[in-house]
Amino acid sequence: MPDVAAVSESAAMPARSAAPIIRVDGITLRFGGVTALADVSFEIGASEIHAIIGPNGAGKSCTLNCLNGFNLPQQGRLFLREQEITGFAPHRIARLGVGRTFQGLQLFAGLSVVDNLLTGRHLHMKTGALEGFIYRGWAHAEELRERRRVEEIIDFLEIKNIRHKLVGSLSYGLRKRVDLGRALAMDPKVLLMDEPMAGMNLEEKEDIVRFVIDIREALDIPIVIVEHDMHVVMDIADRITVLDWGHVIARGNPQAIKSDPTVIKAYLGAEVRR
Amino acid sequence: MVTIWRGVSKTVVMLALAAAATAATAQTEYKVPGLLDFSGPFADLGKQMMARGAVLKWWNDNDGKKLGVKLSLKEYDTRYDGTVVASMWPGILAEMKPIIALGLGGADLNALQQRLPNDKVPVIYAPPGYGFGWHPNQWVFNARATYVHEWTTALVWYAAQNPQKRPLKVAFMSSQASPAYVDLVKGIDKYIKTVLEPKGTATVVITEWIEAQPVDLSSQMKKVIDAKADIIIGTANTTMAAAAMRAMQLHGVNIPTLAAPWHTIWPLAQAMKSYVPWEGHLVVTGIASTAEKNSKAWEFYQALAKGYGLPAEWNPLNLLGISQGLLAVRAVEHAAKKVGGDKLTGAAVYEALTTGSFTEDELMGILPTLTYTKDAPFPLKGGKVRIEWVKDGKYQLATPNWLTMPTDVTKW
C-alpha cells in the first residue's frame, strides 16, 4: 500500500464490479433460547461502504461475528469472493483478508501501540519460534521490514508520538484509532468496523470518517460498518442494511432508507400509549 | 545479603575462637555441616536428630581433647529439598572445608552422592541404606546396613518362631509415592523369592500398593486377610501404619507388622497412649534398643542427656542421631590417630571409614561392631540387629542378643 494519506481525495470513485466480495446467505444464529439472527442475507460489493444499522442488540455485531467466524451460525452460508467460509476458524478467515475493528476495546493492553499494530502484521510475517529465539538475521530483518510497514500506518493515523506507549494507558479515542490501525496492518481485502464512532465527539468522528473514506479510496476495498450515528451513516454509506431483532427489514441506499416507514418505525419504536 | 550474614557469622565464630583460645586448649577445630529437615516432610526427625550435636560435644571433651581435635557442628535446614542441598553444598565446601558431614536422607543423598568422591568429603547417614545407593567406592556411609538386610533378618527369625513349620506368608503393604518405599519392598521381595522360598522359610502372598497418606485401607486389608498373610511388611510411615492398624481392627484381626522402630509402634503407641493394639507387632533396628534399659547404650545416653544438653528423650529417633554422631566421631578419631589431629582431611576420614572396624565398645553399645569395605556404603558383612515387639502389652526385646544379618543378600 502506498502512503494512504498521500492519495488525493479527489480520486474518482472506483467502479463497482458485479461480483459481490461477501455474500451472506440466510444465516440464523441462536444463543440458548435467544435468536440473535434470523435468516439474514445480504451482499457486499467491491469497494463499497456498506452500513449495517439497527437498534441496539438487533444483531449487528453478531453479523460481523459470523463473518469473522467467531460465531458459527446454525443455518446459512457465508461466502468470501465466492469461496465458502462457513465454519472456518476466525484466524483462517483473517488470513483470507477479512480485517476487523471492535466495538469495545479489544486491544492487547500489555503491548505498545507499535506492537499492537505488528500483531496485525502477524499474518504477513513468517518468523517462527526458532528464528525468534535466534533473532539475529532473518527475524531481525523481517521485524524491521514490517516495522517500516507499520510506521506507514502510524503515519497515516497520525499516532506517531504515542507509538511506544502501552495501549492500556491511552485515551478511548486513541485506542479506537490503534484498533483501526491494527486492522489496517492486516492488509485487509474487506474491512469490518464495529461501531467505530461510539463514544466519540464530533471532531473525533470527523477524523474517523476521514480515515474510512481514505482507506476505501486508497485500498479500494469494501468496508462494512456497523454504526449508530445516523448522520455519519447517511453521509458516507453507499448501501445500508437495516436489521431489527435479528431480521433484515430493509436494504438500499441512504435516501431510500431514510424514507422507509419500516425503518422509521423500528428506530422510533411504537408510540407508547399514555 | 548472604555475604553480610556470612560476615556476621564469621565474626561470631572468631569471637568464639578467641574465647576458646583463652581457655588455652590446643584443639584444632573442624567444622562439620549437618543437613536436617526442620520444615519439610521429615520435620519430625529434625528435632530428634539434633542429638548428634551432643555426641560431638561429648567427644570434643573426651577423646577429642586427647587427640587435639574439636568438631563443631552446624545444622542447616535443607527442607528435604535436593535443590536447596545442591545450591548450598558448594558454599559449605568452600567455607567450612569439611572433613566429614552429617546427612539426613534421600534428598541430600540424591544431590550429593555423585559429587562426593570429587569433593573428598565422606557423609554419614543414620537410617538404613537403600538399594539404589548400593554402589562401590561411595563416599556416603550409613551407620548400618539397608532396610532389606535388617528386615530380612527379622523375617528369618520370625519364620523360625512359626510353630506350624510351614513357609511364613508375607504380605507387602507399601506406597509408591516415593522410590524409597518401593526400594525396600523390591529388595525384600527378591530375597524371599530367591533365598527364602527355595528353603521353604517364607513366601510372598500378596503385594498391596497403597497411598502414602491413605484414608481407608479396609478393602486392601481384606485382600491381605484373604491371602492369609502371617505378617505385613512395608508400612514405612506412621500414617500408613495407623491406617493399616485401623483396617485390621475393623476386620477384627491382628496381623503383625514389621517395620523400623520410628515407623509404627513407638510413635503411634505414644500417641494412642497404649501398646495394647500392637500386641505381637515387631520392629527391627540395627541400633541399640530403646526397650532395653541400663545397658551400655542407656548409660551413654544418660551421660549425654546430663552433660551435653541432649534435647530429646530415650527414643528410636534420638538413637538415630546418636548413632550417626558416634560413627562420625569415631571415624575422625581413627583418622586422627593415623595422620594426626592437625592434619585431618576428608580423604583421611574416608580411608579410616573404609578400612578397619568400629567396635561395639567404641560405639558405646549404640551400634554393633561395624566393618566397612569399599564395595558398599554400609557394612555388608557382620552387621547385627535387635528385634523388639509388644508382648503381653509391654514393649520389649524379642531376643536378648544381637542377631546377625544374613550375608547372602544380593543387590536388587
Next chain:
Amino acid sequence: MTSLLSQVANGALTGLLYALVAMSFVIIYRSARVFNFAQGEIVVVGAFLVWTLMSAFDLPVWAAVPLALLASVLLGVLIERVILRSLVGEELFAFVMVTIGLLIFIRGVVLVAWGPEVRFFPAVLPMAAVKVGALVFDRAMVIGGALTLVVAAAMSWFFNRTQLGLEMTAVAEDHQTALSLGIPVTRSIAVAWGISGLLSTVAAIIFLNGKGMTFLASDIGFAALPVALLAGLESIGGVVLGGLIVGIALGLASYFLDPIFNGGVAAVFPFVIMVIVLLIRPTGLFGWKTIERI
C-alpha cells in the same frame, strides 16, 4: 467378586470424604472466584484445634468439637478479612500466589505451634466395623459418608432456599449485579470463608478419626482437587457426585489396573479422569458455563 465390590464400595466412601474437602474449596470459589490452595493447611489447623482441645486440654467431645468448629470459622473469616479483601480486583495470578503464600505461612505456623511430631487424633466418631454381607466398612467412614451427604444437602438447601444462601449464590454469579441489589458482597465472601473453614474441620474430624496425624495431613487438600474440578467449581451437589465418581472409578481402577501396572494407580488415576472430563467439559461436569463475547 467380593473384593471388587469391597473396593468399589470403600472407594465410594473415600470419594465422599474427598467430596467434603472439595466442598470447602467450592464454597470459597463460587463466591469469591478464588481457588484456595491453602485449603489442605486449613484442614490441618482444624485437626490440630480438635486435637489440642481434646487431647491437651482434655475437654469432652461435646465441648471440644463445637469450640474447634467455631475457631475454624473465625480462622476462615480472618483470612478473608486480612488477606483476600485487599486483593479485590486483582488478576488471577495474584490470587493463586497469595493462597500459595498462605499455604507456606500456615505450615510454618503449624510447625511452630504444634511441631512436627506424630499425634493421635482422638476418636470422635465411634470406631467399629459395619458388616453388610461380606463387606466390611469402618463405622466412622460410614458415618462420615452419611455426614457428607447431610452436609451437602444442607449446603444445597442453604444456597438455594435461604435468603442468605440465595444472596451468596447471587454473589457467585455476578459480583456487580449482587452489589446493585444491595447485597454486601464482601460480607458474603467472608461468610463463605467461614463456612469453608467449618467444613475443613468437619472433614478433618472424619478423615483423621482415630488415626495418626502430622502436619502432612494437608495432602488431603491435593487429593480432593480432582473431585472439586471434575464436579465443577460451582456446584455443591455436583461435588458429592464427583466424589462418588472418583471413588468408584478408583475402586474399579485399583481392581482392574493395579495388576497391570503393578500397583500405584490410585495416586494418578483421579487426575487422569479429571483431565479427561475437563477436556470434554472444560468447566467440569456441573460447573457453570460462560458465553464469550467480543
Next chain:
Amino acid sequence: MTLPGGVHAETYAQDRALIRTPWQWLWFAAFVAVLLLLPFLRPGGAVGIATVIGITLIAVLGLQLTSGCAGQINMGQSAFMGVGAYAAGALAVHLHWSFLMTIPIGGISAAVFGAVFGLAALRIKGFYLALTTIAAQYIFTFAMLKLPKEWFGQSEGLRMDPAVLGSFAFDTDNRIYYLVLAFAALMTYGAWGLMRSRTGRAFIAVRDNDNAAEVIGINVFYYKTLAFFIGAFYAGVAGALWAYYVRYVQADQFTLWLSVWYVGMLIVGGMGSILGAIVGTVVIRLLQELITVVGPQITDLLPTLGGQFVFAAMNMLLGGLIIVFVIFEPRGLVHRWNIVKESYRIWPFPH
C-alpha cells in the same frame, strides 16, 4: 521500552535494540564481567548458588513464556523439568551421547510432554487449567516409576557421568558453573528474541485477548500449544542441566512444591517480562539461601529456641513475605522499578 530523555532511535533497528545508551552498555558489560569472573571473585559458595540460580532461571524463563507472556498458568513446570532430566540422563547413560545432543533432546522431550497440556489449554481456562497442570506432576512421578527399569531406572534413578566435551569434563563446581552460565545466557537471549519477535507478540495477544487475537489472524490453538511447548522446552533444558550438575536423576527431585516456587518467583519478579523472571528467581533464591544461612546463626545465638522453632518461623516469614508482596505489589518488582524509573523520565516528549 523506557529510555532516558533525549535518547532517540535513528533507525528502527536501534529502536528495537535492548541496550541503547552507553551507560546501559557499561552496566551490562560489568554484569557480564562479574558473572564470568565469579569463580575467581568469590569461589565456593557463590558459585554453587549461582549454578542453581542459573538452572532455576532457565525453568522460570520458560514459565514466564508460558504463564507470564501467553497467560497460561502452569503448575507442572517441575514435572516438565523432570522429563528433560530423565530424557537427557537416559541418553547419556545408555547411549553415551554428548551433552550437546542430550540437553536439547531433553528439552524437546519435555516440550512434547508439555504440549499435551497446551492442547488442553484451548478448552480449559483459568483456575481449571492451573489445576489441570498439577496432574502433570502425578503423571510424571507415576510414569517414571513404572516405565521399564532399563530406560529410567525406576526407583533407582539414573546415575550419570559428568558432561564431557572432547577430553574436558565438566566435573568441578566452577566448570559446571560455566556450562550452566552459557546455557542460561543462551536461553535468556533466546527468550528475549522470542519475546520481541512475532511469536512473543502473538503470546501476549493470546494472553490479553484471545478472542480478538483469533479474529485478527492469530491461530490461538497453535500459540497456546506453542507456549506450553516452548515453556516446557526451557524446563527440559533446565532439567537436563540439573542432571549434569547433580549427576543423579530421580523422580523425588522434581516435586509439585518446586513448581509452586517457580510460580512464586514469577509473581515476585513480575509477570510477562524477561527481566521479571531474572529478578524473581534471584530474589527468591537468595532469600531462601539467606534463610538457610541465617537459620543456623540464630540457632547458634539463641540455642534455647532450638532449630525446629527457628526454621519453622523462617517458613512463616517466607510465606508472610509472599503474601505481603502480592498484596502490595501484585505486579512484581520489575513493575515497581519501572514506576520509579518513570518518574525520572521526560520521555515521551513531543519532538
Next chain:
Amino acid sequence: MLLELTNVEVVYSDVILVLKGVNLSVAEGHIVALLGANGAGKTTTLKAISGLLRSEDGEVTSGSIQFQGVPIHTEEPQNLVRRGLVQVVEGRRILPHMTVEQNLLVGSKVLKDRAERRQVLDKVYGYFPKLVNLRARVSGYLSGGEQQMLVIGRALMARPRLILLDEPSLGLAPMIVTEIFELVESLRRQEGIAFLVVEQNANVALAVADHGYVMENGRIVLYGTGPELRENEDIKEFYLGMSISGHGKSFKDVKHYKRRKRWLG
C-alpha cells in the same frame, strides 16, 4: 427533590475524567429520561448514583449527589438499596443459573421476613403475570423480554422509591419495548416509584418521560420536558439523522488539514 446531582465529576482509575460536571434531578414519582450516544457517560452517571462506581475503580471527585436530601456519594450500595434506590444494570444481568423465583428473592434483601417477601413477591407477579408460570425455570433460558421483566421485577422486590433503569430496550423487539415502558408508566402511576431511565431509543423513552436530559461527552447538553424534547429538531436529528438540515455539511467534506493541524499542535 428525590434525587439531585450537582456538578458531579467522576474519574476512573485516578486519571480518566468521565463526568465533567453533571447536574440532574429527579422528582418524587417522576420518570426522567437520560439520553445520549454510547460512551457519553450515561451509565457512569447511574453508577455514580448507585455507588457501583467504586467496584470499578471509579470515584466521584467533586460535586454532590443527594437522595431524599441526604448526600450519598460515599454510601455503600447496600445502604442505598435499603433507602429505596435500586439500579437495574445494563444488559439484563439476570443471575443465569438461578431460577426466576430465586432471582426475585435475591432482590428482597431489605425485606424483613418471609411473610413480607411472599407479599411483595405476589405483587411483583401481579405486575408480571408472565413470570408466574416461569417461576421454577432457570433464568438463563428465558427470552430477552422475559429477562428484562425479571430484572425490573427483581428491582421491585426491594420496594424502591427510585429505580435507575439502564437501557431497558437493548436488543428487544419494539412490541416488547413498548410493553416494558407501559409497565414503567403503570409502576409510577400505581406505586409512585420514580425512574431515571437511560435510553438510546429516545422516542419510546420520551413518550413516558416527564423530563429528559441529553448527555454528550460527560456533560448535560440539553434539558427539557418530555413533550418539549420529543418535538425538538436536534433530538430527532441526533438520534435519527433523518433531518437533512442540522449538521450543515456532510461528514464527507471534512478536510485533511484540520486533523493535521490539531495533531501537530
